[in-house]
Amino acid sequence: MNLKDYVVETVTWQAKQGVSTEDMSAAIDDMLVDLKTLPGFLHESLCQASNGDWMQLYYWETEHDAQQSSALMAEKTSFLQLLSLIAPDSVAIKVYTPVQASSEIAFT
Known part of the structure; x- marks a missing residue:
């Protein structure tokens, strides 16, 4: 996949007090089922x-x-x-257009 064939979105946040890594990972897994149906979705990493x-x-x-x-x-x-696991004021979202990559990316 060429650089002009995708964009990268970053979403950063802090978990609410008492939320474990396992809780967050499970919530992301559940959300990915819906997310993968959206137009233009290619890949996600947590x-x-x-x-x-x-x-x-x-x-x-x-x-x-x-x-x-x-x-x-x-x-x-x-x-x-x-969202119930995330501290609301901690969320930041940005979208970037790639300008350089060490190799081509293949999403499966």
Whole structure:
């Protein structure tokens, strides 16, 4: 896949007090079932920093696909469950257009 064939969306957040890594991972797994049905979805990776902060990388076909994903997920039970685990004021979302890559990316 060429650089111009996708965009990368980052979503960072902090979990609410008492939410375990297992709880967060399970909620993401549940949400992915719905997310994978959205237009332009290519891939997702969930990451956790040593300080407990979370980051999710989403790969979308277009910036429009990335931007409309929140609206399309807003009423899904899986998304609402995930939001119940997240400190609301900690969420940050950005969409990036790749300009360099060490190799081509293949999403399966």
